[in-house]
Every structure is written in structure tokens, then in C-alpha cells.
Amino acid sequence: xxxxxxxxxxxxxxxxxxxxxxxxxxxxxxxxxxxxxxxxxxxxxxxxxxxxxxxxxxxxxxxxxxxxxxxxxxxxxxxxxxxxxxxxxxxxxxxxxxxxxxxxxxxxxxxxxxxxxxxxxxxxxxxxxxxxxxxxxxxxxxxxxxxxxxxxxxxxxxxxxxxxxxxxxxxxxxxxxxx
Numbered sequence: 001x002x003x004x005x006x007x008x009x010x011x012x013x014x015x016x017x018x019x020x021x022x023x024x025x026x027x028x029x030x031x032x033x034x035x036x037x038x039x040x041x042x043x044x045x046x047x048x049x050x051x052x053x054x055x056x057x058x059x060x061x062x063x064x065x066x067x068x069x070x071x072x073x074x075x076x077x078x079x080x081x082x083x084x085x086x087x088x089x090x091x092x093x094x095x096x097x098x099x100x101x102x103x104x105x106x107x108x109x110x111x112x113x114x115x116x117x118x119x120x121x122x123x124x125x126x127x128x129x130x131x132x133x134x135x136x137x138x139x140x141x142x143x144x145x146x147x148x149x150x151x152x153x154x155x156x157x158x159x160x161x162x163x164x165x166x167x168x169x170x171x172x173x174x175x176x177x178x179x
Contacts, residue, residue: 001047013055017035017039017059018035019123021063035063038062042059042062056129057132060125064133101159105155116130117149127141130145
């Protein structure tokens with residue numbers, strides 16, 4: 001990939017990669033680090049960037065690996081800090097906009113389920129693209145995504161019931177009773 005083509009690629013993909021990172025880190029500064037490192041890796045490996053239209057999935061795969069490295073480093077720093085002083089960590093950054101119940105329901109899911117849902121519905125990746133990025137078969141992604149959506153729906157329903165003070169018979173959702 002030429003330098004000019006890389007600049008175009010960067011301009012087209014940086015924002016999407018940054019948003020991918022910001023939803024998975026504690027702050028915009030951490031997201032900046034992940035996005036910048038992602039494109040530093042891409043620059044070093046620019047000969048590996050697919051020219052057949054798979055460049056978006058490729059860069060998301062790189063971002064996923066950079067994020068994993070970032071998390072491992074953060075975990076090492078956190079363990080060291082805890083051993084040295086037991087410092088209280090700040091809460092994660094709040095997400096702007098949207099229904100807080102949705103963010104709370106997402107936060108209650110396992111990280112793998114949450115990642116699948118965010119990749120599909122926030123990052124706009126299709127099942128085939130997600131499979132490429134994750135290095136698995138599309139059928140496996142489709143199955144896992146379906147299960148994640150069901151878990152998310154159940155979590156939202158549970159939160160709605162809790163908020164309304166109702167108990168709903170799961171076998172007959174149309175029946176509800178007040179406690």
C-alpha cells in the first residue's frame with residue numbers, strides 16, 4: 001500500500017476504530033492510545049492490508065489485538081498498583097446518549113456477548129466480517145450472536161420488571177402480578 005493510499009485508508013477508518021476502542025476502554029485517552037497504536041501497527045504492516053475490500057475487517061482485527069494487549073498491560077499495572085497501595089480505581093467513563101437501561105443491560109452481559117452485540121449493532125459489522133475479524137466460521141458467529149441477543153433481551157426485560165415493580169411469569173409473559 002502506498003503512503004497516499006494509507007492516508008486515505010486512515011482517513012476512512014480512523015473514526016470507526018476510535019469508536020470501537022472508546023466503547024471498550026475506560027476513557028477517551030485510552031481509546032486514543034488504542035486507535036493510534038492500531039494504525040501504527042497497520043503502517044508497519046501496510047503490505048498485509050487486503051486490497052480486495054477486506055481492509056475494514058482487517059483493521060478491526062488489528063484493533064481487537066491491540067485492545068487485548070492494552071488490557072493485559074492495564075491489568076499488570078492494576079495488579080502492581082493494588083499491591084503497592086490499594087488505590088481506588090475511578091469508575092468507567094459514562095457513555096453519552098442512549099437509554100441508560102440499555103447500557104446497564106449491556107454491562108450486565110459477559111464481555112464476549114457484549115462485544116458481539118457492539119460489533120454488530122454499533123460498529124455495523126456483518127456476520128461474515130465479524131467471523132473474519134474473530135477468526136471463526138460465520139455459522140459460529142451467527143449462533144453466538146443469536147444467543148447474545150437473547151441474553152440481552154432477557155436482561156432488558158428483567159430490568160423493566162424491576163423498574164415497574166412487577167413479576168412476570170416467564171412461561172406466560174402476558175400474565176403479570178404486583179408483588
